[in-house]
Amino acid sequence: MNENIIPHEAIIKKQDRWRLNQHKSVILWFTGLSGSGKSTLSHKLEAALYERGVRTYVLDGDNVRKGMNKDLGFAPEDRKENIRRIGEMTKLFMDCGIIMMTAFISPYREDRAMVRSLVEKSEFVEVYMKCSVDVCERRDVKGLYKKARAGEIKNFTGISAPYEEPQNPEIVIESDAMTLDESVAKIVQYLEEKGCLKC
Secondary structure, X not given: OOOOOOOXXXXXXXXXXXXXXXXXXXXXXXXXXXXXXXHHHHHHHHHHHHHOOOOXXXXXXXXXXXXXXXXXXXXXXXXXXXXXXXXXXXXXXXXXXXXXXXXXXXXXXXXXXXXXXXXXXXXXEEEEEEXXXXXXXXXXXXXXXXXXXXXXXXXXXXXXXXXXXXXXXXXXXXXXXOOHHHHHHHHXXXXXXXXXXXX
């Protein structure tokens, strides 16, 4: 770090915002193949938590790449930088006392571990959207797998680029077997058991 950069010490801390919000903040990091249901589930979960008065925000891969990260491609080094920026931004949101949901393929274990290292151990929850390539490809609502098979999209995860499955995720959602409501209920139960929804 440049020696002339000196972070300002905040008066209001994360724990103060927890008391104001009456719940803790946490990062729910949804990872999985394109078409595994990351965005669908994170937005459905956000709606359920909103009804309970929980302050949340969803960061979605396509939305972030159209804005803050529009200068990045899909080569491994660009994917790494994409996740690094998202991790830092997510940490800032979480310091605001918000439950963050991030829906990103984030194919590399090393990159997900880097984001995990930015916060306290209990504040990062890896949610693995476990779904076979075949099912994801059959869903293919964006037509991306078809383009990848035709060679129109390079470095497409699951086809021409690797996906490293989480080894010890906090939550596994088998999205080709579980309903959306079952998936939401499983995550809410986890948050309740860990004391995240009260302060």
